[in-house]
Amino acid sequence: MSPLVQLEHVTKKYDNLRVDAAAAVDDVSAAVAEGEAVAVMGPSGSGKSTLLNLIAALDRPTGGTVRVADVRVDSLSETGAARFRRRHIGMIFQFFNLLEDMTVADNVLLPAQLGGQSRRRARARATELLDRLQISRYADTYPARLSGGERQRVAIARALVNEPPLLLADEPTGALDTANGEAIGALLLELNAAGQTLILVTHNPDLAQRYAHRVIQIVDGRVADDSPAGLTGARP
């Protein structure tokens, strides 16, 4: 069975015109199997978020190939990439990236509506997610009135509304206090236990060890280490 995510010699340079420009991602090859939880770790500026963007088809690599669910995402057009993300990717950001002028329910519904899902089905799915993530009482509330942890739950609900096979989380607890960070971590763990493939970008080794099967260390854009992790969910 082929992996869900397959990276082969992926390179990303932001200044293509300069031959000597440093690569943000430099010749990275890696694979993520379905149902796996993988943490991508590294210091600030190491290229881990860029790698996540390349997997999500938010950006295009300068070289190499990126395959997700057997789709060559590195060669997709902008339209193709948008459609790909709708079907295959759920994104969670450090600063939530909720749309402040929409209610919680509208934020969660949006990807389904953009994908042309029927109103009834989308609403049912959104309600189910809001219940599951224990934020249904905030359905008609605007994000500005929510705490950081609640906002991140909304973001997770939005990421899951189209039932994507792959969930990408970029520093999902980075903007949260310890308690909220723990709760979001536990939630991700729970989702993965239910079969959701997860790629988690973090610079926190503790989080990586506790919530991933495997940790890929990125230093200066290159894979420095790829080894199994604890996936205990519990604090040591």
Added chain:
Amino acid sequence: MRPAATVRAAWHGLTGRPLQAIIIGLVALASTAASALALGMAVEANAPFDHAFARDRGAQVAITVDTARTTPARLAATTRLPGVTAAAGPFPLTEVSTAITLAGAAGALQQQVVLTGRAAPGGPVDDLALDAGRWATTTGQVVWARTRTSLPVTVGQTITVTSVPGSPRLTVVGVATSVTGTAQAWVAPAEITALHGPGVAEMLYRFASAGTTTAMAADISSIRAALPAGALVGTPQSYLTVKQQAAAQVAPFTPFIVAFGVIALVMSVMIVVNVVSGAVVSGTRRIGVLKSIGFTPSAVVAAYVLQVALPAAVGCAAGAVLGDLLSEPLLSLSASVYGVGVLLMPLWVVVTVPLAMLALTGVAALAPALRAGRMSTVQAIATARAPRAAHGYAAYRLLGGVPAAPRALTIGLAAPFARPARTFLTLAAILFGAIAVTFGVGLGTSVSRAAAELSGSATEPVQISPPAGALTAAQQRAIVAAVNRQPGTLHYTAETDDQLAVPGLADPISVVSYPGPARWTGWTLISGGWYQGARQVDVNTFFLTATGTRVGDTYTLTAGARQETVRIDGEVFDVQGHASDIFMSSAALAALVPGLGADQYDVSLRPGINAQSYANALSARLGPRLDVTTTTGSPVFASVLVLDAVLTVLLIAVAGLGVLNTAVLQIRERAHDLGVFKAIGMTPRQTLAMVVSSAVGIGVIAGLIAIPAGVALHRYLVPVMGHAGGTNVPGTLLSVYSPAELAVLAVAGLLIAAGGALGPAGWVARTRTATALRAE
């Protein structure tokens, strides 16, 4: 704070936001061009004759003298009379029969032409404007005079003088304009001798006092008295008559030019305020940063005003140049209407309008810059870009619930509610643009119809008349025979014109009479019906105004000892230089003035017949003793149509730039959100639809308001224009919008909005998602 730091901050702010600078510059450019053009045309429409007359030292009086009945010394003495400030002449004259071949028409046109012998175009009086070619220096050359009614003769053509043995040919070496229309064509003085001129000459004068009819009458009397009895031939020509005729043609169009000018200025204000406010709002973070590093509030305000003023100054200067360039062909058309050679945009307009527009931009920039200057540093940084809290949230929610509406569309439609003030200014800009389109289209139709109805170019394009006096019975028989034989004839009628003095009216009434029904001749009725019998007449509006009568009233016409009481059956759309006109049957005129012969024949042609070719062929049949002329639309109408189109396009451009600015500001403020939209699966097409629909919603509302507003403006201004020309207007000039046209015009606002938003929307749709997400 050192001024250099302020200038440097302004410069970096400017170069850091090139698109904003370009928009400010372009709005300033288009607004200045439209305002300068409108103001320049309005000023020129008010006084081009006076300007050209002063510049060309026009002749206040032109007289023709019989050189056999006076002496050069007596003529020279008239130039030294008290009150005479300048004089020119004597210029020998001769009237000849000619055959002129016009480009694009078969055959040659037979025409009587008065040639004036003149050694040079310049002089103390009537300094001629040489529009093309050069002056005639020897025999065999002629300089053609360009007037409102002259034939379109061009340099290089030849004119055959058929009334002189040997039929000498004259080559047209130049085309010139005389502000007072003192000649039909000029030749070297030796040519007059060669053509055996009959011994008449023209004298031109300027006087110290010539502003009124009374003063002119006194001036003419003094010349008459200084010459031997019988030396004066014909009636001396006063410049006041020429001026009145010219002014009457252009006066009706001033209201529309003023209307367009006002619309341009209002739109400019709206858009400049919108652009500058938006620029300040989107730059608030930067202002906060500047303050945090030591800029005082006044230095921040100065830097920001400067940042706006610099591109505005460039735009205003370029706009003045563009307005000047656009005015050239329009003023050239106006010049041909007045017969005044060359007209230029007044220098004060070229200088004042851009300065005023720049000042307006500065004032518009000042208020938001002051607001930002007063803001606390922390607040300035914190509030940058984000829409104010709670604005538009309800709209997002409500529109999100619209069944079956694509979400990208409803998000776009809700976007304007986030910035109500900006939305209002954008709506106003599109509204005025769409009003300009609706009004401009309607005006174009009205003017075209008026041109066709007043000139008769569509209904009776060919006239046959003798060079002077009435047609003899033999000539009438010849005309009827020739017209009947000439292929292409549809209708023809004799026309008998006369002047009747009416007690209580200062000026005589012009009478136009036809033997039969006048319906096909093209005159349009404003109200009532056409005369049927000998005691019924139709009149123009000026007659009704001057006599205080209405349609249905009776009026007693007097001719010598004869009196006829007639009923006014209808009001005719007829503008003849603020003069009273009356239309009646030839029988009714004969009852008042017996023995009058027809003055001319009017001919209507079958569809597809070239009027000039028809006239040439008819002219060949009838010979040189009868003038066959064609009616062409007045150049003033062409001038108005071009101006109408240019101003409409400019205002659409300004409105489009207003939308472009709003779309850019919106995108800049929501750059990160757009990245989020794309990250969660919004396709480029959906992004495009979202951004365009944010403007289109405003455009649709503006378009729907603009239709009744534009139609109302048209219904208000066209009669005002008519009244300025001394006439009411017929319903055909007001009911110009067909339902299909209105439906098309209803989308004008939408098209302006979509056109303005499409560029930025396309750009944002193409932007890579990761780049958009990185935006602050």
